[in-house]
Amino acid sequence: MTTVTLSGTPAPAPLPARGALRSPFRRPSRRAGFPRDRLVLPGLRVDLARLAAYERACGFAPGPDDADALPVTYPHVLGFPLAMRLMSGRDFPLPLLGLVHTSIGIVRRTGLPVTGEYELAVHIAGLAPHRRGTEATVVTELRAGGDAVWESRSTYLARHRTGPGAAPGPGEEPGPREELGPGKEPGPGKEPRPTLPVAAEWRLAGDLGRRYGAASGDRNPIHLHPLAARLFGLPSAVAHGMWTVARCLAAHGAPEAARIRARFRAPLPLPLPLPGTVAYGADGTGRFELRGAGDRPYLTGEVRAPAP
Numbered sequence: 001m002t003t004v005t006l007s008g009t010p011a012p013a014p015l016p017a018r019g020a021l022r023s024p025f026r027r028p029s030r031r032a033g034f035p036r037d038r039l040v041l042p043g044l045r046v047d048l049a050r051l052a053a054y055e056r057a058c059g060f061a062p063g064p065d066d067a068d069a070l071p072v073t074y075p076h077v078l079g080f081p082l083a084m085r086l087m088s089g090r091d092f093p094l095p096l097l098g099l100v101h102t103s104i105g106i107v108r109r110t111g112l113p114v115t116g117e118y119e120l121a122v123h124i125a126g127l128a129p130h131r132r133g134t135e136a137t138v139v140t141e142l143r144a145g146g147d148a149v150w151e152s153r154s155t156y157l158a159r160h161r162t163g164p165g166a167a168p169g170p171g172e173e174p175g176p177r178e179e180l181g182p183g184k185e186p187g188p189g190k191e192p193r194p195t196l197p198v199a200a201e202w203r204l205a206g207d208l209g210r211r212y213g214a215a216s217g218d219r220n221p222i223h224l225h226p227l228a229a230r231l232f233g234l235p236s237a238v239a240h241g242m243w244t245v246a247r248c249l250a251a252h253g254a255p256e257a258a259r260i261r262a263r264f265r266a267p268l269p270l271p272l273p274l275p276g277t278v279a280y281g282a283d284g285t286g287r288f289e290l291r292g293a294g295d296r297p298y299l300t301g302e303v304r305a306p307a308p
Contacts (some may be wrong), residue, residue: 001123006041010081031127032093034136038123039082046070046078046114053215057208058246070112072254073246075120075150076104077216079140082122086138087156093127094136094158098232101241102135105153106260107306112142112149119143125153133159195295196281196288200251204239204278206271212243223270238267244290244299251280252288254303262301268292 051074055061060071088096112118125137135155142150205211209223221228222238229237241264254260272278273293281289290299 001036001038004037004039006039006082009041009044010085032134033091034093034124034127035086035089035091037086038121039085041082041120044078044118044120045116046074048114050215051114054246057212057215058243059250060246061250068114069256070114071246072106072108072249072258072260073242075112075142076106076140076152076154076242077218078118078120078142079122079152080217082120083138083140083154086122086124087136092124092136094134094156098159100157100159101154101264102157103155103261103263104242104245105262106258107151108254108256108258108260109147109149109306111256112144116144118149128155129162130157131162133157133162195291196283198279199282200280201277202247202280203276204268204270204272206237208239208243209237209270212240216240216242218242234267236269236271239270241299244268245301248280248288248290248299248301249303252282252303255305257306259304259306260301261304262299264299265297268298 051070054074054077055071058071058073086092087094087099119142121141121143123139125139128135128137135157138154138156140152140154141148210225213219213223218240220240222232222234223229223240224237226236229235244264245260245262248262249260268278268290275293278298279291281291286303288301288303289297291297
C-alpha cells in the first residue's frame with residue numbers, strides 16, 4: 001500500500017460527478033483490482049460551525065460530560081471526501097452510480113475532543129463476494145498524538161449478476177433469505193424479524209436529506225429531491241443511511257470507548273408514508289433499530305464495549 005499525504009481536504013463537489021461519468025465503463029467483479037493508496041490528511045482540525053450544523057441535523061444534544069467531544073459518527077463525515085476521492089478514481093472497479101452503503105462498524109477507543117488535532121487516513125481494504133454482487137470495504141482511521149483513537153469499516157455493494165453458490169457478504173445470513181427492499185414483503189417461509197420495544201417515534205421533515213447533505217457534505221442526488229431520486233429508480237428521495245445511524249446513536253448514547261455495528265436494511269423514504277413516523281427501538285442490551293409502518297426495518301445495530 002502506498003501512502004499519499006494530502007495538503008488539505010479534497011473538494012467534495014466534483015468527485016461524485018467524476019465517479020458518475022466513469023460508472024458506465026466499469027464492469028464490477030470480485031476479482032478486480034482496486035486502489036492501493038492510503039490517503040492521509042495530517043493536522044486536521046474540526047470546523048466548529050459545520051459540526052454544530054451536523055449535531056442539529058442528527059439530534060445530538062451535548063451534555064455536561066461530552067459537550068466538548070465529537071459525536072461518535074462524526075469522523076465518518078471527516079473521512080467522506082477522502083473515501084469519495086478513492087471511489088471516484090480511475091482504478092476503483094465498482095460503478096459509483098448505484099453503489100449501496102450496506103453496513104458500518106465503528107470502534108471508538110477514547111473521547112474525541114472537538115478542539116483536538118488529528119491525523120485522518122482512508123484506504124480500501126479489499127473486495128469481497130456478495131450474493132447480490134461485489135462489496136468494497138472502506139476503512140477510515142483517526143489518530144491523535146500518534147495513537148489510534150477511532151476507526152470505521154464501511155461496506156459498499158455494487159449489484160451485478162453472480163454465479164450459483166455465491167457466498168454471503170460479511171455479516172450476511174446464509175441461504176436464500178433477502179433483506180426487505182422497496183416494495184418487498186417477506187416471502188413464503190420467511191419469518192418476520194423480532195422487533196425491539198419502541199423508545200421514541202420521530203416525524204421526519206421532507207428536507208431532511210438536504211439539511212443533512214449540507215452538514216455532512218454528502219450531496220448524493222437520491223437524498224436531495226424526489227425528481228433526482230426517480231432518475232435512479234427510487235419512487236422518492238431517501239434519507240442518508242449515516243443519518244439513520246447518527247440519529248439512533250444520538251438517542252441511544254455510546255460510552256467513551258465503544259464498538260458499534262449497524263446494517264442498513266432498506267431505504268428510508270422522504271417524506272414518510274402514513275402514518276408518517278419512524279419508530280426507534282432499543283432493549284437496554286445495546287441493540288437498537290429504526291423501523292416504519294408494518295414493522296419494516298430500515299436499520300439494525302448494536303453498541304458494545306470494545307474487545308480487550
